Amino acid sequence: MGGSCFFFGGGVSHPGTPPPPTWWGARRTPQCYFWGGRGHIPAPPTPCLAGVGGGAPFSPIFFWGCPPQSHRYVYSWHCSDGPGFSCPLLVDTTGAYFRRDGIAGNYLGGMSPPEEEEPDPGDLSVDHDYFQEQVWPRLAHRVPAFESLRLRSSWAGYYDYNTFDRNGVLGPHPKLENLFLAAGFSGHGLQHAPAAGRAVAELVVKGQYESLDLRRLGWGRLVEGKRLEEDGVV
Structure with a gap:
């Protein structure tokens, strides 16, 4: 819902x-x-x-x-030394978020951009530089183990909101x-x-x-x- x-x-x-x-x-x-x-x-x-x-x-x-609908990038990465099974969905104070994805050391996460930097809703290609420059540093600051994460995949999709x-x-x-x-x-x-x-x-x-x-x-x-x-x- x-x-x-x-x-x-x-x-x-x-x-x-x-x-x-x-x-x-x-x-x-x-x-x-x-x-x-x-x-x-x-x-x-x-x-x-x-x-x-x-x-x-x-x-x-x-x-x-x-x-016009906004869209968001979602990134999937692997980190063998990342947070364990007890880790909940975590939203950092900077806006970056992540959660575990299964039991094999995989994670999902991303971050909403500032309103003035919203991507073109007509273009659903993923901006990988956004992860490298904006999301990853925030994740690594919150969870030092993520400094060695390996990005596996990503996608973009529309985000419904009020x-x-x-x-x-x-x-x-x-x-x-x-x-x-x-x-x-x-x-x-x-x-x-x-x-x-x-x-x-x-x-x-x-x-x-x-x-x-x-x-x-x-x-x-x-x-x-x-x-x-x-x-x-x-």
């Missing part, structure tokens, strides 16, 4: 239209309306399906636009009362999925949060333009 969308509803109602009777009625039978996993989702039709937009520029009340504040958007839509969303987690979705899933389930079944009060992640901040910034995006 870290770059994924999950729209949940028993059929989306237009503004002013009562929800289907089975949504909050006696049977309370929720249905999955739309789901999109990692990768490119054709966004333009979605607001129209939900009765939002109507040919006008997309409203942040539905979703925060659809800018361009408003890089934080999750969770809960009911402010105008479509039977439309719920859990998206925009900007790469952290797998880590947040258990809590986000429980939270949405509680909203659907109980009508309110019970385990954790996550109202700060709601749509209201988009409508009001109040960002809840997430700076730990790699």
Whole structure:
């Protein structure tokens, strides 16, 4: 769900239209309306399906636009003396990150560039100089054993994220009362999925949060333009 969308509803109602009777009625039978996993989702039709937009520029009340996608380089390397099995995903204070990849001394990692140095989204070739000049020195400073790492492979791919504040958007839509969303987690979705899933389930079944009060992640901040910034995006 870290770059994924999950729209949940028993059929989306237009503004002013009562929800289907089975949504909050006696049977309370929720249905999955739309789901999109990692990768490119054709966004333009979605607001129209939900009765939002109507040919006008997309409203942040539905979703925060659809800018050109950023892409990231991911590098794979081998280091026989690197951190052991107990090493978690590590994000350095400089922005470089890595994690183990299997049991044979292999690792995956990379680093997001500054906004002004974002690579061309139309070019998915890997910049190996970026690893040599920017990523590797930071990794070796954090883990001295990485001074002798051997780069094995690399790839580039698109990175989905919430361009408003890089934080999750969770809960009911402010105008479509039977439309719920859990998206925009900007790469952290797998880590947040258990809590986000429980939270949405509680909203659907109980009508309110019970385990954790996550109202700060709601749509209201988009409508009001109040960002809840997430700076730990790699």
